[in-house]
Amino acid sequence: MVTGQHRIEDLLREFAPQVLATLVRRYGQFDACEDAVQEALLAATLQWPGEGVPERPRSWLLAVAGRALVDAWRADSARRRRETAAALDPSGHTPPAGPTGIPDAGLARADRDDTLALLFLCCHPALSPPSQLALTLRAAGGLTTAQIAAAFLVPEATIAKRIVRAKQRIRDAGARFELPAQPQRTERLGVVLHVLYLIFNEGYTTSSGPALQRTDLIAEAIRLTRLLHRLLPAEAEASGLLALMLLTDARRAARTDTDGRIVPLADQPRDLWDTAAIAEGQAILTRTLGTGPVGPYQLQAAIAALHDEAPTAEATDWPQILALYDVLTTVDPGPVVTLSRAVALAHVHGPRAGLALLGTLDTDDRMAHSHRLEAVRAHLLEQAGDTTAARHSYLRAAKMTASLPEQRYLQLRAARLHQPAPPANPAH
Amino acid sequence: MKYMIMMFGGLGAATQNRPAEWIAGMHELLMKLDRELKESGECVASDALADPSQAKTVCFTSGAPVPTDGPFAEVKESLAGYWIVEADEERALQIAAQVVGYTEYPMEVRRIMDHSAQP
Secondary structure (H helix, E strand, O other), rough: OOOOOOHHHHHHHHHHHHHHHHHHHOOOOOHHHHHHHHHHHHHHHHHHHHHOOOOOOOHHHHHHHHHHHHHHHHHHHHHHHHHHHHHHHOOOOOOOOOOOOOEEEOHHHHHHHHHHHOOOOOOOOOOHHHHHHHHHHHHOOOOOOOHHHHHHHOOOHHHHHHHHHHHHHHHHHOEEEOOOOHHHHHHHHHHHHHHHEEEEHHHHHHOOOOOOOOOOHHHHHHHHHHHHHHHHHHHHHHHHHHHHHHHHHOOOHHHEEOOOOEEOHHHHOOOOOHHHHHHHHHHHHHOOOOOOOOHHHHHHHHHHHHHHHOOOOOOOOOOHHHHHHHHHHHOOOHHHHHHHHHHHHHHHOOOHHHHHHHHHOOHHHHHHOOOHHHHHHHHHHOOOOOHHHHHHHHHHHHOOOOOOOHHHHHHHHHHHHOOOOOOOOOOO | OEEEEEEOHHHHHHHOOOOOOHHHHHHHHHHHHHHHHOOOOEEEEEEEOOOHHHOOOEEOOOEEEEEOOOOOOHHOOOOEEEEEEEEHHHHHHHHHHHHHHHHOOOOEEEEEOOOOOOO
């Protein structure tokens, strides 16, 4: 009998979306089903470590969640009770009942579609991105509200309210639990990929807080993207996103030193990079490129792969990276792409060329409140040998960032360039 | 008893002309102290605020609340970060002294009021 705590958590994460999807398929009422599944997960977390994992863990979860759902209905108003009677008596297509009295799982194919439909529902366009993230992590990822709150460094009540509001909005929008048909499907898949990308980024570079990366969010983003990739192996951008995450996360151990300080890419000890993750990312990318339209995730993955492949920073194939940024600029233009392209341009054609491109962003409102433009400018000015202007830019960037590790990094870069004031001027 | 130990925006300006080793030393001291206060359980809360130059102030102007750029107080008097510690006054002052001993820039230590009536 398996009782390992990790094994149990893995099982729960795997079954959570399947059980939820089965319930929603059967009874509708996404919000009530989602609460019921959370109760079942909690019950399993409490009981399984002591009593052992049941013979058929999925049926167990389905039974407990089903009971919780019925209990919730019973406790509800008389009006709701009448609705329930109808819901509990579905004419026609009830699946065969398992030994627990609750119908057992359907076919693998139906499961696949159900899990996809669930992801599409959690990433419904009617929801704000923070709500999409929270709901995806809970309903599709099987995380508890407390775990999500800890990952986003916000109070548990905030996430709880966000999830309640999200489910309310889904109901109000009349969203249906089904796979959207084309052409909406491609568009909706884009939203799902973006939500997974945001979860990864939130974990990889926190926008605030003392810890630069939160590995639980990274792991969850990769797990869900892996699931999506398995469900939709022919979707090139889903594969591209998985490759991008693996190739980026491979550098995690080298990104900060033992004191938690940021180490820039060029200075990272490359022997700390995760070669297995790099190999997997490269393999996915090689299989994917050329099979479908080349999208932003595949391009970013290809750029990440070129960094990962270089044995030293000096050996980086910057001309190839610049060529990829050129394509990315036509496929998915934006100020952040321009910023990265300026770095590549500086490596190929010199810092002044990069600085000239950065100048085009000065009037871009989307960059007005970002410290990144100023930080990149500081690095390029330093490369160009203009230490006074570089120092000024580092200090400006340090004032603009809301990330403590980034602020400390930028302050140090500025201080390194400081020429001590002549003793005749002690007032400063 | 809870005390708030406050750091001010002026510290940033006062340290700008220090050498890199000094800045690195300050970062180390702050990180070490933060870790110690959390491990000992004395730290109730701690945060650093974004630079005061990024602050906005909502003023009542011409009969309506209007947001304007910049902090309410002067940058050097603007709150930049804090620790809230569960400690007596002596200990709170001692914690502040550890930082001020290095930065040479003032910090304020102030009692946090109780929500319950005093016995």
